[in-house]
Amino acid sequence: MPAKLPTNLEEIKEERIETDILVIGAGNAGCFAAIEAKKLNPDLEVTLMEKAHIDRSGCLAAGMDAINTYIKKGRTIEEFVRWSRAQAGGLIREDLTISLAEVLNQPIEEWERWGLPINKEEDSDEYHTRGKWDITIRGSEMKVILAEKVREFGCKVYNRVVATNFLLDGEKVIGAIGFGVRDGKLYVFKAKATIVATGGAAGIYKPYQADGVDSHHMLWYCPFNVGSGYAMGIRAGAEMTTFEMRWCATRTKDFNGPIDTISVGYKTPMINAKGEKILEERYAELGGDAAPRYIRANVPMMEWMEGRGPCYVDTRGMTPEQIKDMKIDYLNERPSFVLFLAARGQDLSKEPIEIYGSDPYIVGGHTASGYWIDVKRATTLPGLFACGDVAGGVPNKFVGGCAAEGMLAARGAVEYLSSVGMTEIDPEQIAREKARVFAPAIRQFTEGDGIIPREMEERMQRLMDEYAGGVHQFYRMNREQLEYALKHIRILKDQTKYLVARDLHELMEAHEVIDRLEVAEVLIHHLMFREETRWPGWQTRTDFPEKNDEKFDCFVNSKKDPTTGEIKVFTRPYEQIIPGDRYHP
Amino acid sequence: MPPKVNKDKCDGCKAEHEPLCEQICPGDLMTLNPETKKAYCRSTRDCWDCMSCTKICPQGAIETRLSYQLGYYPAKLIPMMGTNKITWTCIDINGNVERFSFKTRNED
Ligand SMILES: Cc1cc2nc3c(=O)[nH]c(=O)nc-3n(C[C@H](O)[C@H](O)[C@H](O)COP(=O)(O)OP(=O)(O)OC[C@H]3O[C@@H](n4cnc5c(N)ncnc54)[C@H](O)[C@@H]3O)c2cc1C
Ligand code: SF4
Ligand code: SF4
Numbered sequence: 133m134p135a136k137l138p139t140n141l142e143e144i145k146e147e148r149i150e151t152d153i154l155v156i157g158a159g160n161a162g163c164f165a166a167i168e169a170k171k172l173n174p175d176l177e178v179t180l181m182e183k184a185h186i187d188r189s190g191c192l193a194a195g196m197d198a199i200n201t202y203i204k205k206g207r208t209i210e211e212f213v214r215w216s217r218a219q220a221g222g223l224i225r226e227d228l229t230i231s232l233a234e235v236l237n238q239p240i241e242e243w244e245r246w247g248l249p250i251n252k253e254e255d256s257d258e259y260h261t262r263g264k265w266d267i268t269i270r271g272s273e274m275k276v277i278l279a280e281k282v283r284e285f286g287c288k289v290y291n292r293v294v295a296t297n298f299l300l301d302g303e304k305v306i307g308a309i310g311f312g313v314r315d316g317k318l319y320v321f322k323a324k325a326t327i328v329a330t331g332g333a334a335g336i337y338k339p340y341q342a343d344g345v346d347s348h349h350m351l352w353y354c355p356f357n358v359g360s361g362y363a364m365g366i367r368a369g370a371e372m373t374t375f376e377m378r379w380c381a382t383r384t385k386d387f388n389g390p391i392d393t394i395s396v397g398y399k400t401p402m403i404n405a406k407g408e409k410i411l412e413e414r415y416a417e418l419g420g421d422a423a424p425r426y427i428r429a430n431v432p433m434m435e436w437m438e439g440r441g442p443c444y445v446d447t448r449g450m451t452p453e454q455i456k457d458m459k460i461d462y463l464n465e466r467p468s469f470v471l472f473l474a475a476r477g478q479d480l481s482k483e484p485i486e487i488y489g490s491d492p493y494i495v496g497g498h499t500a501s502g503y504w505i506d507v508k509r510a511t512t513l514p515g516l517f518a519c520g521d522v523a524g525g526v527p528n529k530f531v532g533g534c535a536a537e538g539m540l541a542a543r544g545a546v547e548y549l550s551s552v553g554m555t556e557i558d559p560e561q562i563a564r565e566k567a568r569v570f571a572p573a574i575r576q577f578t579e580g581d582g583i584i585p586r587e588m589e590e591r592m593q594r595l596m597d598e599y600a601g602g603v604h605q606f607y608r609m610n611r612e613q614l615e616y617a618l619k620h621i622r623i624l625k626d627q628t629k630y631l632v633a634r635d636l637h638e639l640m641e642a643h644e645v646i647d648r649l650e651v652a653e654v655l656i657h658h659l660m661f662r663e664e665t666r667w668p669g670w671q672t673r674t675d676f677p678e679k680n681d682e683k684f685d686c687f688v689n690s691k692k693d694p695t696t697g698e699i700k701v702f703t704r705p706y707e708q709i710i711p712g713d714r715y716h717p
Numbered sequence: 718m719p720p721k722v723n724k725d726k727c728d729g730c731k732a733e734h735e736p737l738c739e740q741i742c743p744g745d746l747m748t749l750n751p752e753t754k755k756a757y758c759r760s761t762r763d764c765w766d767c768m769s770c771t772k773i774c775p776q777g778a779i780e781t782r783l784s785y786q787l788g789y790y791p792a793k794l795i796p797m798m799g800t801n802k803i804t805w806t807c808i809d810i811n812g813n814v815e816r817f818s819f820k821t822r823n824e825d
Contacts, residue, residue, distance in 0.1 A: 347786045
């Protein structure tokens with residue numbers, strides 16, 4: 133039975149925890165980080181803070197059917213970097229990508245030893261492959277398996293504790309603060325090193341399905357990853373990179389489900405309403421079926437705009453066995469897509485699967501948005517390390533890359549440990565955060581009136597959709613629209629003081645919208661700064677439709693001044709390490 | 718995407734300190750009605766239909782339903798969890814039944 137909302141600040145109980153390493157977010161990357169820290173030194177106290185339950189939290193809640201990045205026998209790190217670079221339009225942190233590739237296979241092989249079934253080629257010990265870098269798995273229980281190992285290694289897990297801000301000593305991160313969504317307590321974690329692994333941000337934009345009853349969370353990305361890790365970093369003055377490289381993806385229409393399963397897994401072509409194979413016949417010069425991901429995301433939208441939608445992946449050439457296998461893949465990843473097909477009464481051998489663009493996400497495991505880090509995964513804030521979808525610079529990480537980056541962050545954090553002592557916590561800071569965290573609850577008690585998180589979330593999502601290049605605008609935007617969006621995001625941010633929460637769940641929702649607004653504001657700054665179109669679909673400026681290499685062949689970074697709230701946007705150079713054509717693998 | 722709880726089957730997970738569906742939901746959406754002691758989804762529009770609650774319920778009391786905006790009535794997808802395998806039964810709106818069974822863990 134969840135605790136009651138507090139009615140005044142005095143009655144809120146506090147939990148203080150001291151630990152060597154704090155991991156925020158017990159998802160894929162966070163779990164691997166925690167285990168790696170324990171492996172490096174079993175005497176270390178490793179603590180995880182998780183807003184949900186570690187067994188089924190984050191992207192892996194329902195499972196996965198493939199691991200998109202695994203370096204197969206005979207392939208090299210150089211090839212991997214070239215592929216990833218071309219997929220991202222030539223702009224990645226090559227130093228980070230190389231260090232990731234060096235350990236990429238380790239977590240996957242370990243997962244298999246722990247019990248994750250990985251499909252093998254017939255009569256062989258080699259992993260079955262799908263596409264160049266993908267291997268296929270039966271991953272429906274992979275998160276449960278991982279969580280068991282976290283416990284086995286002796287890490288301490290705090291479930292249902294929502295992180296809200298870092299604990300700071302000047303610029304230095306010395307832990308984090310949050311609240312218990314079941315017990316209503318304030319949690320203060322003091323740590324010698326902190327790893328943030330809260331995943332990316334969904335729900336900044338309105339998805340097109342949200343008009344329907346009960347379909348608000350019909351999102352591809354995990355809707356409970358709201359960008360808290362980014363928001364906490366922004367508020368503390370961490371440097372962020374490449375938010376403008378949004379992840380907009382081709383997804384199954386209405387269900388917003390993954391598509392690689394069909395198009396990569398079973399080599400089904402993408403077609404338009406006229407039956408033309410779009411990539412091959414219309415976009416051959418951009419790479420055809422091997423075109424970069426942003427082209428593939430933009431293509432169905434272009435077809436709709438030009439009057440050739442709807443578009444499909446053509447399943448009509450699949451054999452009955454292939455269709456059954458594909459449904460099994462979905463049951464391992466997004467089981468309810470099989471229900472969706474059944475609810476449409478759809479026979480895939482006769483009727484292809486319709487596709488469309490997703491709502492835009494900020495996801496550093498797919499594009500390059502997130503914390504600006506070094507090869508040790510240290511952020512610009514001393515004591516803070518980042519990994520997985522929350523860390524920037526390395527697109528195309530996906531499951532394997534996020535896990536591998538978790539390991540790297542743990543190595544960085546363990547090495548850092550030795551250089552810090554335990555700093556005393558400033559009581560003022562805790563009091564301030566407590567007042568901020570519980571404000572919507574107190575307001576509900578004292579005023580009994582205000583804005584509920586859902587209202588504010590819907591306003592923000594529609595605003596971003598219409599004025600900052602959402603799916604209803606076919607991802608396009610111009611300066612005037614972005615200025616409008618920024619003006620209203622600022623009003624919304626100011627209005628968060630009117631938020632009310634009627635129970636602890638709603639208090640969590642209040643902080644979800646507060647954090648999303650923080651991310652949205654920085655995102656708009658990035659979108660405004662890049663006066664060009666580098667990745668059509670991901671970032672399309674109608675007022676600057678061409679690429680401008682002279683000015684923008686570089687990273688766009690930002691930093692918010694924690695005292696003035698001013699957001700500075702600036703550039704950092706791209707550095708090529710692996711020679712060759714950046715736009716073709 | 719609302720999970721539907723069958724009130725005759727749900728026993729409120731009496732033996733647990735917290736009902737299993739409530740423990741597991743990544744969105745903190747499942748909870749007990751304090752009067753009836755039966756589980757329900759507190760905010761149906763916020764469900765990601767990940768089916769974690771459906772899979773964990775020991776009574777098989779939860780059915781994942783698609784929002785009507787997306788799929789027609791009354792298709793069903795029912796998981797049966799085994800030790801190292803899972804079996805799914807799917808019934809489409811025309812009454813066609815499909816069954817899928819596969820490994821979820823390697824044997825030790
Ligand atoms: C539907 C779907 C299908 C995908 N398919 C594939 C695929 O086939 N192959 C592939 O390689 N990749 C795939 N991916 C991508 C891949 O799963 C992710 O990139 C990767 O797992 C992300 O790992 P992460 O640790 O960064 O995030 P997550 O695993 O999502 O972990 C983030 C964790 O942080 C927690 N958290 C968030 N906010 C807070 C807070 N404020 N306080 C405390 N905890 C918090 C969350 O609850 C969660 O546990 C898919 C992703 C999705 C969503
Ligand atoms: S897990 Fe099943 S039996 Fe237990 S409370 Fe939830 S619905 Fe009821
Ligand atoms: S399907 Fe998933 S998100 Fe929906 S109520 Fe069940 S556990 Fe929660």
